[in-house]
Amino acid sequence: MKGMLVGVHKVNVKLADGSVVTYYYAWRGKGAPRISSKPGTKAFTQEYIRLTRDRQKKVVAGTIGSLIDDYRKTAGYQKLAASTRRDYERQFATIRLEFETFPIESIEERGSRRIFIVWRDTMKDAPRSADMHIALLARLFSWAKGNELILRNPLEEVERLHEGTRRDIIWSDDQLSVLIEKAAPHIRNVALIALWTMQRQADILEMPTLAFDGGRVSIKQGKTGARVRIVAAPDILPVLRKAKEAEQQRVLVNSFGQNWTSSGFRASWRKEMARLDIKGVTFHDLRGTAITYAYAHLDRSHDEKIKLISEISGHSAEDAESIIRKHYLAGQEVIDAIGRGTKKA
Structure with a gap:
């Protein structure tokens, strides 16, 4: 792999004990940063890319x-x-x-x-x-x-x-029940907001409390730039109202009451899924699950449902319909699972 890296400078250095070590630098010349990873590894290439990315050339x-x-x-x-x-x-x-x-x-x-x-x-x-x-x-x-x-x-x-592809994967009713009923509150709240708004992880973690006006949640999707206003479902109103009353900067906070970082949430999510023994699904799969739920719940024509779901979730109409075709029969189970878990929590 190191042979692909044009410009890497190799230097042999004799140490005080007489042994010789080889150092690798991102380029030749004064000020060149040393690459600490093992040559020939993927880490070596990644470090080289990181060090040379912003170099003027x-x-x-x-x-x-x-x-x-x-x-x-x-x-x-x-x-x-x-x-x-x-x-x-x-x-x-x-x-x-x-x-x-x-x-x-x-x-x-x-x-x-x-x-x-x-x-x-x-x-x-x-x-x-x-x-x-x-x-x-x-x-x-x-x-x-x-x-x-x-x-x-x-x-x-x-x-x-x-x-x-994860397009065809949704959470089962048993998995949802465990998540909503047994997950730690700071993890459960994130999952609930994801299920009832169909938004991406980054968008809900960064959602400001000001986005909630008492009845609706306004969201600007980071990936698409689209702005959507979603009626706050009764199931997430307690989370939204609590954030307002506590004058939090963001709706969702970690167990210390601090704003989530993306890496912090991913680490906490992995640990919680391991504790709950939930396997085979990811946080991202909650969006497909929410689409299935929304389709089964909305009292509209098929085309109107797809259009509305696409506008809110950020999926293309084709992707939304693909998820529906695959999992519509599971829709009522999903609805029941979400409802059961919310009522018990």
């Missing part, structure tokens, strides 16, 4: 490197959620290692698709990550094609390596 015009720089300056890229941009920056750093000087004109040439696919397959041991990298490269080429910088996107309709 000259990018050759007319290359994939310059294409990346131009794309990063666009309004569309700048308005992406900060977390999404961080993920993209890491992936772009990996792409640059391989294709920094790859000519833009060669992107269109016959055979280029195979070059990119072969590169993707070098990461096949981590198929989901490999798919994310090739998808971002395809997005870059799609933008370039839309702006007439290239005439052909060689990465249209690339098959995924990672076959798994």
